[in-house]
Amino acid sequence: MSTTPDGTWKVPVIPIESIRTDLPFFGAVAAGFPSPADDYIEERLNLDRYLIKNPSATFFVRVAGSSMTGAGIYPDDILIVDRSLEPKSKDVVIALIEGEFTVKRFVKTPNRSYLKPENPSYKPIEISSEHPATIWGVVTNVIHKPYEL
Amino acid sequence: MNLFGLVDCNNFYASCERVFNPKLINQPIIVLSNNDGCVVARSNEAKALGIGMGEPYFKVRSLVQQNKVAVFSSNYALYGDMSERVMNLLQENCAEIEVYSIDEAFLKLDFKQHTAGDYCTYASNIRQLILRGTGIPVSVGMAPSKTLAKLANHIAKKQTTSGVYLLHPDDAKLKTLPIDELWGVGAAYQRKLNAAGVQTVAELAELPEGWMRKEFGVVGLRLLKELKGFPCYGLEPPLEQRKNMIVSRSFSKDVFALAELCEAVASYATRLGEKLRRYKQHTSAITVFLMLNQFKNNQFGNKRAEGQLCFSKTIELPHATSNTNELITWSVIAAKSLFKEGHRYKKAGVMASALSPENQLQTNLFVDEQKTLQSAQLMKTMDAINQKMGWNKVFFLACGTQQDWKMKSAQRSKRFTTSWEELLRV
Numbered sequence: 001m002s003t004t005p006d007g008t009w010k011v012p013v014i015p016i017e018s019i020r021t022d023l024p025f026f027g028a029v030a031a032g033f034p035s036p037a038d039d040y041i042e043e044r045l046n047l048d049r050y051l052i053k054n055p056s057a058t059f060f061v062r063v064a065g066s067s068m069t070g071a072g073i074y075p076d077d078i079l080i081v082d083r084s085l086e087p088k089s090k091d092v093v094i095a096l097i098e099g100e101f102t103v104k105r106f107v108k109t110p111n112r113s114y115l116k117p118e119n120p121s122y123k124p125i126e127i128s129s130e131h132p133a134t135i136w137g138v139v140t141n142v143i144h145k146p147y148e149l
Numbered sequence: 150m151n152l153f154g155l156v157d158c159n160n161f162y163a164s165c166e167r168v169f170n171p172k173l174i175n176q177p178i179i180v181l182s183n184n185d186g187c188v189v190a191r192s193n194e195a196k197a198l199g200i201g202m203g204e205p206y207f208k209v210r211s212l213v214q215q216n217k218v219a220v221f222s223s224n225y226a227l228y229g230d231m232s233e234r235v236m237n238l239l240q241e242n243c244a245e246i247e248v249y250s251i252d253e254a255f256l257k258l259d260f261k262q263h264t265a266g267d268y269c270t271y272a273s274n275i276r277q278l279i280l281r282g283t284g285i286p287v288s289v290g291m292a293p294s295k296t297l298a299k300l301a302n303h304i305a306k307k308q309t310t311s312g313v314y315l316l317h318p319d320d321a322k323l324k325t326l327p328i329d330e331l332w333g334v335g336a337a338y339q340r341k342l343n344a345a346g347v348q349t350v351a352e353l354a355e356l357p358e359g360w361m362r363k364e365f366g367v368v369g370l371r372l373l374k375e376l377k378g379f380p381c382y383g384l385e386p387p388l389e390q391r392k393n394m395i396v397s398r399s400f401s402k403d404v405f406a407l408a409e410l411c412e413a414v415a416s417y418a419t420r421l422g423e424k425l426r427r428y429k430q431h432t433s434a435i436t437v438f439l440m441l442n443q444f445k446n447n448q449f450g451n452k453r454a455e456g457q458l459c460f461s462k463t464i465e466l467p468h469a470t471s472n473t474n475e476l477i478t479w480s481v482i483a484a485k486s487l488f489k490e491g492h493r494y495k496k497a498g499v500m501a502s503a504l505s506p507e508n509q510l511q512t513n514l515f516v517d518e519q520k521t522l523q524s525a526q527l528m529k530t531m532d533a534i535n536q537k538m539g540w541n542k543v544f545f546l547a548c549g550t551q552q553d554w555k556m557k558s559a560q561r562s563k564r565f566t567t568s569w570e571e572l573l574r575v
Binding site for chain 2: 102
């Protein structure tokens with residue numbers, strides 16, 4: 001302990017983390033009262049497990065364009081993409097057209113397939129033998145920060 | 150039928166690049182070694198141009214420019230992650246696997262009362278699953294032994310469109326396969342066998358066992374048995390149960406100074422510590438090795454240096470550990486004892502040479518338990534910070550802050566799967 005200029009005692013404060021070392025955990029110790037919640041302990045919610053069903057086939061990609069704002073997908077958002085899913089009609093997908101990546105809604109009608117943007121300033125792209133497209137993966141979730149417009 | 154399968158990723162590094170850069174599909178690609186020195190991977194298109202494996206980059210540079218070959222520095226963060234995905238998919242879908250290298254795994258295929266057709270369907274499904282999930286094309290070879298499975302894979306890759314092949318020991322294709330395609334047959338073996346009139350795998354398989362044993366010892370005998378379809382090798386235990394783990398790299402330029410060498414060794418010891426902790430392992434011995442630059446080491450310029458090129462020292466540690474601080478201390482001691490003034494060092498490595506699972510406590514009367522717990526906590530905190538804030542945010546000062554010896558990787562693609570800053574943009 002030391003004195004400060006105004007004459008009061010200064011007690012060194014040790015942050016609690018720095019004196020506590022992690023002791024080995026021995027499970028429940030028979031002393032005191034057991035927690036009434038002990039029998040009800042469940043695992044804490046895990047976002048990874050909630051959002052990612054196929055970890056080995058899941059990739060994150062960042063959005064560059066604004067062709068999908070109508071679907072709530074904005075520039076700089078992060079998309080969770082599962083490559084192992086079979087693309088169904090109306091899925092939002094990452095597609096490849098002429099070697100370029102794009103995010104669009106995949107729409108399949110009995111005779112035709114489209115990659116549909118969700119922004120009126122963009123036009124749908126029909127998938128045909130002249131305009132072939134490959135589906136790279138299916139977007140399962142969008143990570144969006146609400147304060148960024 | 151009891152078979153071994155070998156799953157091998159086609160031109161793995163080039164394929165990884167293509168997953169995130171599809172314009173490169175059907176285009177020639179090469180990937181350069183640590184330091185951008187030599188060609189370590191080629192796409193089929195690059196192979197067709199005559200770019201050889203291991204060729205120094207400067208020698209193929211004009212070929213690269215004329216043919217617009219895409220050139221990449223090795224992106225081990227990406228390749229490592231993609232490899233883990235492929236291996237995980239295999240693990241989830243096969244009973245037993247042995248991860249053999251970054252891009253190969255052996256499988257044990259043990260379907261009772263199934264036909265060859267069933268095996269091939271299974272293999273195509275695996276292939277499809279990996280291609281779909283990761284974008285990486287693989288080939289699957291199947292056979293009664295590992296040696297034959299390796300050949301089966303070669304055939305699957307080169308001679309089929311399905312990417313799947315089941316090879317029997319009496320397959321006629323073995324009559325045309327040269328012996329240099331065989332697993333474990335190096336140049337010396339090959340010369341000896343060629344001298345004995347053996348050119349093809351089928352000819353080798355017909356040699357008498359006694360002769361093989363006499364000429365090539367028990368390894369040769371096993372090779373022969375494996376070729377005849379009698380397995381001599383099973384699946385190796387998974388990485389976590391193996392006996393050693395290693396971190397080594399080439400330097401960007403030759404290192405002369407002890408201080409620089411110690412920084413490099415300390416950095417490798419740091420990586421080794423992270424690796425050990427990731428796999429929940431301790432080591433009770435470390436081996437440090439230093440390699441000399443064989444081309445420039447003597448005063449006669451380009452001639453090959455005489456004598457020893459690799460020096461190593463193993464230190465037995467007072468107790469098993471994965472603590473970076475201790476690993477650095479001992480590695481640097483070993484490096485200092487190996488160092489010789491005037492030598493040009495081109496590569497160094499630190500190996501954990503006696504692994505044990507970290508929960509298997511080997512208590513020692515002289516170990517301060519309180520201290521051990523504290524240092525374990527410190528390592529945990531360091532790993533957490535580095536994981537959260539970016540790689541190497543906190544490190545031991547022994548690793549140096551300049552790191553001039555660190556390798557070049559001027560043309561590395563983005564770390565698409567391991568860095569939030571480098572995600573694929575669509």
